Amino acid sequence: MSHEEFFEEISKAIIDLEEEKAMELAKKAIDNKMNVLEVIEKGFGIAIRRLGELWDAGEYFLPELMMGGLIVKKSIDLLLPHLDKEKDKFQLGKAVVATIEGDVHSIGKTIVATMLSAFGFQVYDLGEDVPPDKIIEEALEKEVDIIGVSSLLTTTMMGQKKLIELLKERGIRDKFKVILGGAPITKNWADECGADGYAPTAMEAVDLAKSLIGKGE
Ligand code: B12
Known part of the structure; x- marks a missing residue:
């Protein structure tokens, strides 16, 4: 076969x-x-x-x-x-990945976390239904480069924007690259939120993350 x-x-x-x-x-x-x-x-x-x-x-x-x-x-x-253990040999950077508060869709987020991990990022998968505050706390504690937030519901998308607003309020927006994704998410929405990028698939999320930390091809 x-x-x-x-x-x-x-x-x-x-x-x-x-x-x-x-x-x-x-x-x-x-x-x-x-x-x-x-x-x-x-x-x-x-x-x-x-x-x-x-x-x-x-x-x-x-x-x-x-x-x-x-x-x-x-x-x-x-x-x-x-997963291929080859990934242990190198590390591009660190990332936290979560599905936003109120949203239990985990499959796409898990695939993105898996792909990032396979391609050289150390990934902390916070799961689903995670409040923006909690994502920020983990990002600070783990000293990550990338925050990846998934949303599959039009009703929970606002949480992505809230997370970026909270980062700004706390004066730590520049500490992280924030990337957004999930079926209803568009480049326009990511721009409106003030995110660093958006990707429609897990593979493109990897390319985006790499380019944002200056490790792209
Ligand atoms: C599976 C599924 C469920 C499962 C989820 C199981 C699980 N553990 O994840 C269950 C049955 C639990 C579920 C529940 C509900 N669902 Co649902 N569900 C889906 C479905 C069929 C597939 C989602 C999915 O997993 N897709 C496959 C993955 C691989 O794709 P993906 O998530 O888009 O991820 C890819 C990209 O988007 C991207 N990506 C994803 N995340 C990220 C993050 C970053 C940072 C980046 C860069 C990229 C990225 O990469 C991924 C891989 O390539 C969609 C339909 C659809 N067309 O999307 C509806 C859908 C999302 N669900 C919907 C609804 C309404 C619900 C419910 C409210 C239903 C209800 N009445 O109870 C509840 C929500 C409960 C809640 N509070 O969250 C609606 C949303 C409508 C809307 N516009 O808001 C959809 C669109 C169905 C529809 N057409 O009506 N659902």
Whole structure:
């Protein structure tokens, strides 16, 4: 089976909500020493986007969405410890990554955190539903270069802006590069918030983070 066919099979297992099959394929990817990042981006990333489309089209409802999200999270958790340990050899910088307060969408944020970590950043993943104050405290304590904030709901996007305002109020805006993301986020919104950048995908988030700390190609 080619890699492309394998990614398609994983996508199909998730879209069909077949948890056992998805976990089995994740294990197979580990056993066959496949590139874990590629499996996450191409297999799981694409499948969950398709779940979103099915929801948009009214073909899937909340239970299916939740089930799909859970299968993806479980499978990614299985894959994460098997990331290439090469990354320990170098370090580009540090980052905190979180989904903003009021928002429980964690999948895209986790993929971004995973990718940043795989490409040489030391990442502190604060999880989801995290208040701006808490993100700032962690950023200060861990002395990070980058703060990455995810928001998937139009109702929680304002939290991203609030975080940047709080940084300004505290006179520490210049200490960090703030990058924003999540399905409803646009470059315009990032500009309006006064962020340092926005990226539509995890891979582009890596390029953005690298270029912001002067380590881009
Ligand atoms: C899975 C899912 C869920 C799961 C989440 C499971 C989990 N643990 O994450 C569950 C079922 C829990 C859920 C709940 C809800 N959901 Co929901 N959900 C989705 C769905 C289908 C997919 C989201 C996803 O994971 N996408 C796949 C990932 C890989 O993509 P991504 O998150 O966009 O991330 C990529 C990029 O955006 C970027 N990125 C992401 N974060 C960051 C951060 C940085 C710094 C950077 C640079 C880049 C970046 O890189 C990522 C990888 O490439 C979307 C539909 C959609 N089209 O997005 C709806 C969607 C986001 N949900 C929606 C809604 C309304 C809800 C609920 C309010 C439903 C309800 N009535 O209860 C609740 C919200 C509860 C809450 N308080 O947060 C709406 C939001 C509408 C809106 N405009 O606000 C959407 C758009 C569905 C819809 N069309 O109506 N949901």
